[in-house]
Amino acid sequence: MAAARTLRVLPGFHLTLGYTLAYLSLLVLIPLAAVFIKSASLTFDEFWEVVTAPRVVASYRLSFGLSLVAAAINAVFGLMLAWALVRYSFPARRFVDALVDLPFALPTAVAGIALTALYAKNGWLGQYLAAFGIEVAFKPLGVLVALVFIGSPFVVRTVQPILEDLDTELEEAAACLGAHRWQTFRHVILPILLPALLTGFALAFARAVGEYGSVIFIAGNIPMVSEITPLMIITKLEQYDYAGATAIAVVMLLVSFALLLVINGLQAWTAKRTGRSR
Template sequence: MFSAKKTSIFPGFGLSLGYTIVYLSLIVLIPLSAVIIKSTSMTLPAFFDAVTAPRVLASYRLSFGMALLAGLINTFFGLLLAWSLVRYTFIGKNLIDALIDLPFALPTAVTGIALAALYSKNGWIGSSIEPLGIKIAFTPWGVLIALIFIGLPFVVRTVQPILEEIELELEEAAASLGASRWQTFKRVVFPILTPALLTGFALAFARAVGEYGSVIFIAGNIPMVSEITPLMIITKLEQYDYAGATAIASVMLLISLLLLFAINGLQSWTAKRTGRSR
């Protein structure tokens, strides 16, 4: 008795899957595993002391706190910017659309130097706001400004294509049924945009957590005040404390993965509720 073998319309699935797994392992999984394995060379008390030192805990609060805040700010203003680019026509629209990608093209060191020059005491913006008692450069607020700058394109470029796909007939139908503009946005447009907004937030957050070059110039790197976790890792490496550096990196990796998994789960749940399964 002969049985027909079920074939896929896509040839080479086994080879493609094998190549994908090998490539992912070489680029992502093996380096991350090496970090965790290296941190296990420490005893448990030494590991706990390394990752819970007051200076390290302060860097966790600054890095993750400002990354979350920057992600939320970018989600709100990224939506407004994407909405303006998709729904309206105005002078300079193409220029603004191109400038959004500038943080992708600029080296992070250039970004940090530019922001420090703008917001320092003698900078164009800093010289105007510091007499008012507002200090940005060399404070945690400087970290926030840098993270907003580098994270905004992720939200805009994630939301913009979804906005372009939304049919205006949906909004017109809601308006014809008596819905106000706010009700139309809340009940028709926003549910469709929510998965994209969550994706943009996750991307902006992930980039902000690991950002180093653009932050160190404007942060001032003051211990317990404006010192980020990536800088703590670099400091440990410069002191040849490789185990301590990998221990901090392992905790940072674990927290980042947990937050990203939570965001991804929320995104999937939202997509199912709105009928836009991934």
């Protein structure tokens, strides 16, 4: 047992652990602690006044609400895109597969300018949407479009490997037992994909909450209408109100952490339930 226990420990474990803790402290823990310490310079009443200002609360609703909606949209259509890339062969399939990663490589400011030019009232698509009374650019809908764009690769790249490893014999067995396609997908395929789908949803949500570059151009930044929370933080910094900026950042951090904790808990519960059902 001692030999087996020794084999489980990597060579240089203590050095590796020390390096890992130092690395995480410098990049994650110390900056986050600095945010909390700086916001602590405010009294509770001052802190509450900053984080509950009507303009700031409106930015919370916009950022977190649209981030959840964008992540949900990406979960649905990202699954469909991953399914098409894995299960079907079609012309330019490799090109489409490479195109999925474009939001990763494209600078966010470039994405924002491109989306604004595309969906503005005189843009290629915006001029046709405006004829039906649909305004995208400089509206909350434009923020949603930008968040869907930057979060789409996360779901596709999370679900795609699971689909590739999924044995088609499971579907054939379900079909032999009389299940039609929707029943096969709902009772056989979806439970296997659900943990990965929730992971992609969480990643897309986390990416959308902190997005700034691509949103700032298409949002219009109208107070109480299309201002995102990261913009409120930048505004406070430009006014040299560092304590106010960190106070808003603390609220954003706590809410994001709570939502991600719930999503990860749901993911773990789903994975455990799926493993038990197997």
